[in-house]
Amino acid sequence: MEASALGPARRGRRRTRAAGSLLSRAAILLFISAFLVRVPSSVGHLVRLPRGFRLTKDSVKIVGSTHFPVKVYVMLHQKSPHVLCVTQRLRNVELIDPSFQWHGPKGKIVSENRTAQITSTGSLVFQNFEESMSGIYTCFLEYKPTVEEIVKRLQLKYAIYAYREPHYYYQFTARYHAAPCNSIYNISFEKKLIQILSKLLLDLSCEISLLKSECHHVKMQRAGLQNELFFTFSVSSLDTEKGPKPCTDHNCEPSKRLFKAKNLIERFFNQQVEILGRRAEQLPEIYYIEGTLQMVWINRCFPGYGMNVQQHPKCPECCVICSPGSYNPRDGIHCLQCNSSLVYGAKTCL
Numbered sequence: 256m257e258a259s260a261l262g263p264a265r266r267g268r269r270r271t272r273a274a275g276s277l278l279s280r281a282a283i284l285l286f287i288s289a290f291l292v293r294v295p296s297s298v299g300h301l302v303r304l305p306r307g308f309r310l311t312k313d314s315v316k317i318v319g320s321t322h323f324p325v326k327v328y329v330m331l332h333q334k335s336p337h338v339l340c341v342t343q344r345l346r347n348v349e350l351i352d353p354s355f356q357w358h359g360p361k362g363k364i365v366s367e368n369r370t371a372q373i374t375s376t377g378s379l380v381f382q383n384f385e386e387s388m389s390g391i392y393t394c395f396l397e398y399k400p401t402v403e404e405i406v407k408r409l410q411l412k413y414a415i416y417a418y419r420e421p422h423y424y425y426q427f428t429a430r431y432h433a434a435p436c437n438s439i440y441n442i443s444f445e446k447k448l449i450q451i452l453s454k455l456l457l458d459l460s461c462e463i464s465l466l467k468s469e470c471h472h473v474k475m476q477r478a479g480l481q482n483e484l485f486f487t488f489s490v491s492s493l494d495t496e497k498g499p500k501p502c503t504d505h506n507c508e509p510s511k512r513l514f515k516a517k518n519l520i521e522r523f524f525n526q527q528v529e530i531l532g533r534r535a536e537q538l539p540e541i542y543y544i545e546g547t548l549q550m551v552w553i554n555r556c557f558p559g560y561g562m563n564v565q566q567h568p569k570c571p572e573c574c575v576i577c578s579p580g581s582y583n584p585r586d587g588i589h590c591l592q593c594n595s596s597l598v599y600g601a602k603t604c605l
Contacts (some may be wrong), residue, residue: 298377316378318343319411324391327415328570334562335381337374338413340394351399352406360390385395386559388598389417389576417600418573421554421562422586423509424491425517426466429524430547433482434540436470441484444541449488455523460493460507483544489553490516517550524548558583559600561590 308505316337319325329335339346340355354559354597355357366373370388377396381388407587453463456491467487492509494569523561527543556562556574561583577583577590582601584591593604 256334278592304531317413318346319394319413321409321411324412324414326569327413328418328567328575329381329384329388329415330384331417331419332383335379335384335415336591338379338392338394338415340377340379340396340411342411343410351402353396356395358393358395359388359601360392364392376555384417386417386576386600389415391415416567416570416578418570418574419508419557419560421556421572421574421588422491423513423552424486424489424552425513426489426551426553427520428547428549429486430544431484432540432542432544433470433484436472436482440541441470445484445486448486452488452520452523455519456490456516459512459519461512462491462493464489464491484541490520492516499544521548521550554588555586556583556588558585558602562588563590 262565269384316339317325317327318339319342321342327336327338330379340357341350355373357373357379359371359373364371364373364379370382370385372382374380377394379392379394392413392415394411395414396411397406399406431444433444445465449463449465456463465486465488467485469485471483471484471485472480492512524543528545531542554572559582560574560576561581562572562574566578567573567575576599578599579597579601580592580594581590582596582604583589584594584602584604591604593601596604
């Protein structure tokens with residue numbers, strides 16, 4: 256995955272150097288000349304790139320089992336795969352005079368239902384899956400193996416879950432040599448840094464959020480006691496589908512926009528080094544410290560959803576709706592146990 260990102264990274268650097276780049280070199284020079292000094296030309300980082308999560312192709316049509324409920328995952332507000340009212344053994348054999356009857360959490364499902372249709376072959380398909388549709392679904396199948404044989408009856412159960420993409424984002428940390436910890440110049444620098452990073456990512460519909468900013472005294476081996484600013488900030492994608500310009504291009508996907516944002520931020524810190532490397536003026540008090548830029552990819556689930564590889568091995572990176580007996584009150588990554596919770600998607604434990 257690292258290797259495949261080299262091409263886009265090079266193109267990103269060329270775009271940044273171009274006259275029409277998101278942030279001109281002149282703007283960067285203006286910013287860093289006010290606060291920064293020359294630092295060595297390397298930027299350290301630790302990156303965990305996102306793993307793509309997609310359900311496997313064999314989930315387009317799902318067969319049942321007479322031994323256990325089969326788990327089915329449907330993305331929220333999307334069309335479901337075809338849930339077949341047959342077992343794997345019966346899928347490719349002739350069924351004489353078959354009849355299918357589906358029951359869900361709210362009772363019998365009729366073919367005229369607007370949100371859940373039953374096809375002529377007995378498959379169940381959801382057109383716009385909602386959280387409230389999650390639950391246990393049962394299909395009662397009747398058929399004859401041959402004309403001469405008696406009618407056979409099967410009962411197939413499915414546990415159907417709504418799921419969502421994780422609310423993922425990058426978390427960055429960086430350190431700067433600083434003015435005295437009670438100085439107003441540190442506060443001014445903090446605001447300017449966030450403003451210029453926000454401007455850098457404006458066209459990507461990404462948002463910068465300052466998570467933590469602290470000033471500490473650090474004792475160096477040979478340089479004595481120094482003041483350092485510890486910054487922690489996040490970069491998350493805004494919901495472009497709900498914005499003024501709906502996202503239709505594949506490059507609008509949150510993961511793609513966030514990856515571009517990561518490259519621009521890394522380039523921004525590298526440009527501080529490159530430009531200041533050619534300066535000879537006296538050094539100001541505040542400057543970036545070599546090798547302290549670090550990045551990590553973080554997944555979070557929306558309230559009422561969680562990840563659980565053991566419980567949902569076929570959807571390991573999905574945020575699956577919390578089952579009865581569990582809940583997720585905030586944007587954590589797991590559903591917590593709650594014996595009094597009797598609904599799917601619980602956000603409180605009552």
